[in-house]
Amino acid sequence: MAGPAVSIRDVATRAGVSVGTVSNVxxxxxxxxxxxxxxxxxxxxxxxxVPNDAARQLRRGRGRTLGxxxxxxxxxxxxxxxxxxxxxxxxxGMAVIFCNSDGDPVRESAYLDLLEEQRVQxxxxxxxxxxxxxxxxxxxxxxxxxLLDRRSTRPDVCSVSVDDRLGGELAARHLVETGHRQIAFxxxxxxxxxxRDRHAGAxxxxxxxxxxxxxxxxxxxPSPTVAAGRDxxxxxxxxxxxxxxxxxxxxxxxxxxGVLQELTRQQVRVPEEIALVGYDDIEFAAAAAVPLxxxxxxxxxxxxxxxxxxxxESNEPDVHQHQQVIFEPELVVRESSxxxxxxx
Numbered sequence: 001m002a003g004p005a006v007s008i009r010d011v012a013t014r015a016g017v018s019v020g021t022v023s024n025v026x027x028x029x030x031x032x033x034x035x036x037x038x039x040x041x042x043x044x045x046x047x048x049x050v051p052n053d054a055a056r057q058l059r060r061g062r063g064r065t066l067g068x069x070x071x072x073x074x075x076x077x078x079x080x081x082x083x084x085x086x087x088x089x090x091x092x093g094m095a096v097i098f099c100n101s102d103g104d105p106v107r108e109s110a111y112l113d114l115l116e117e118q119r120v121q122x123x124x125x126x127x128x129x130x131x132x133x134x135x136x137x138x139x140x141x142x143x144x145x146x147l148l149d150r151r152s153t154r155p156d157v158c159s160v161s162v163d164d165r166l167g168g169e170l171a172a173r174h175l176v177e178t179g180h181r182q183i184a185f186x187x188x189x190x191x192x193x194x195x196r197d198r199h200a201g202a203x204x205x206x207x208x209x210x211x212x213x214x215x216x217x218x219x220x221x222p223s224p225t226v227a228a229g230r231d232x233x234x235x236x237x238x239x240x241x242x243x244x245x246x247x248x249x250x251x252x253x254x255x256x257x258g259v260l261q262e263l264t265r266q267q268v269r270v271p272e273e274i275a276l277v278g279y280d281d282i283e284f285a286a287a288a289a290v291p292l293x294x295x296x297x298x299x300x301x302x303x304x305x306x307x308x309x310x311x312x313e314s315n316e317p318d319v320h321q322h323q324q325v326i327f328e329p330e331l332v333v334r335e336s337s338x339x340x341x342x343x344x
Contacts, residue, residue, distance in 0.1 A: 006049045008318045014043035023319050065095045066310065067115035068148075069108060069125040071192075072224070073100035075254060076282040077299055078126075081148065084303025085124060092311050094121075103189065103223065105129055116143060122310045124148045124303075129191070144313055148306045150193060152324055158313065160306040160325045164194050167295040167329040168201020171249045171277045172216070174293070174331055176209045179341030180247035180275060186232040186259060187251025188221035195224075195251045198279060202249055217245060224251060229258020236274075237266055246274060246341060253278035253285045253294055260288060260336070271339040281332050291334035298327050 012019045017040060024032050025040040032040070043049075068085055070078040082098060089096050097115060101108035105128045112134055115123055122144030127135065135145050135157075145157055152159035175183055185202055187195040203213050219235055221228035229250060236245055236259075250256035256278030263270055270276055270290045278285060281296035305325055313320040 006047045008049070010047055011040065011043045011049050014047060015040045019319050023316055026318060064093060065097055065118065065120045066307070067097045067099060067111070067118075067120045067123040067125075069099045069101055069111055069115075069123060069127075070148075071101055071103050071126050071128065073098070073102075075224070075252070076284065077252065077280045077297070080282070080299035081303040084300035084305075085307045086303075087300070088304045088307035088311065094311070101128055103128055103192075105132075108132075109134055112138065116141065121314050122146065124306050124310060126150055144310050146306045146310045146313075149302060151326065156322055158306075158309040158322050158324070160302050160309065160327075162297045162302070162327045162329050164197035164329075165201035165204070167279060167297075168198035168203075168249075169205040170201075170329065170331040171198075171279065171295050172202035172205035173209070174333065174337065175247040175249065175275060175277060176205065176211065178247075178275065178337065178339065180245075181211065181215055182243070182245045182247075183216050184219055184232075184236050184245035184248045185216050185251070186219045186221060186229060186236075186248055186255050187224070188228070189223065190220060192224075198249075198251050216249075221255060224255055226254050226258035226261070229255035229260075230262040231258075233259040233262035233266075237262070237268065247337070248274060248276050250276070250278045253280045253282045253292065256292055256294070256336075257284065257288060260290060260292065264289060271335065271337050275337040275339060275341070277331075277337050285332075286334065288336070290336045293334045293337040294332055295329045296332050297329055301327065 008022050009019055012022045017036060022040055025037050029037055066089055068082060072078060086096055099111040108128050123138060124146050126149045139145050147159035149161055150159060151161045185199050187199060202216055206216055219232040221232055248259055250259060256276055260276060263274060268274055278292050278294040281294040285292040285294045309323060
């Protein structure tokens with residue numbers, strides 16, 4: 001049975017040089033001293049190292065463009081992520097083609113086809129479906145793929161995401177600590193991993209506090225939009241007052257802003273009667289009529305990091321190591337939940 005493949009790091013160790021020096025010998029030998037070059041080439045020969053030229057050859061002839069496919073261009077969260085992507089790619093002289101899947105897998109596939117036809121170097125994507133085989137086929141054809149705001153389950157695909165379970169825990173724990181025992185979770189569609197993880201984190205926080213999962217009631221939405229939030233709030237307020245939630249945790253800020261609109265329309269006081277927490281901490285959260293508590297994500301940093309990983313893989317495929325980068329969220333408490341509820 002063959003042993004593990006020899007890596008560029010193995011060559012560097014044998015030659016007593018840095019990985020970058022080995023990469024220079026392979027790609028720009030003219031800038032390396034002759035004695036060092038000889039030592040590296042001897043290590044390559046001794047170890048039987050074969051440079052990973054496959055990806056380089058497949059990408060040859062592609063333009064200086066990347067594709068960015070997001071779930072909802074109307075969501076300011078993705079606008080901020082895109083800013084981060086553009087910061088990194090602009091500095092590298094790359095252009096970005098911005099695509100909006102609108103949460104539709106058919107539309108997403110059409111955009112992926114278009115991006116491949118445009119011969120982009122790579123695609124940064126928040127996929128609609130966790131197991132999208134179309135992305136695997138793109139990689140096989142030489143198009144780089146980095147998952148954005150979604151954790152990769154494949155060791156050969158980079159991803160940049162946020163610990164959404166922790167975010168859900170932070171939100172629910174805050175509501176429990178301020179006296180709430182009946183909490184509504186507003187989020188959807190349920191196929192989105194982020195929604196499921198934020199709900200799971202909230203359930204975990206309730207269990208830690210000795211409360212049952214039935215004390216976190218789900219109000220599913222067809223989309224993570226303001227209109228869907230208004231509809232969910234109407235359903236919450238339609239419950240008998242004795243069984244009605246005293247706090248609402250929304251899977252994103254747009255839903256939370258819709259909930260706040262409906263609560264205000266029905267003259268329900270926030271947070272005295274119903275407390276409210278969103279997720280993402282978009283700019284509009286702090287500017288709402290009642291400033292919104294929210295779980296903050298490092299939105300622009302997500303975009304910058306994802307783009308940097310792709311650029312590194314494109315420029316230095318022999319050095320690049322695939323990473324699954326996970327950032328931690330933080331809870332920002334504002335007036336919408338800054339109220340301690342007393343037992344009646």
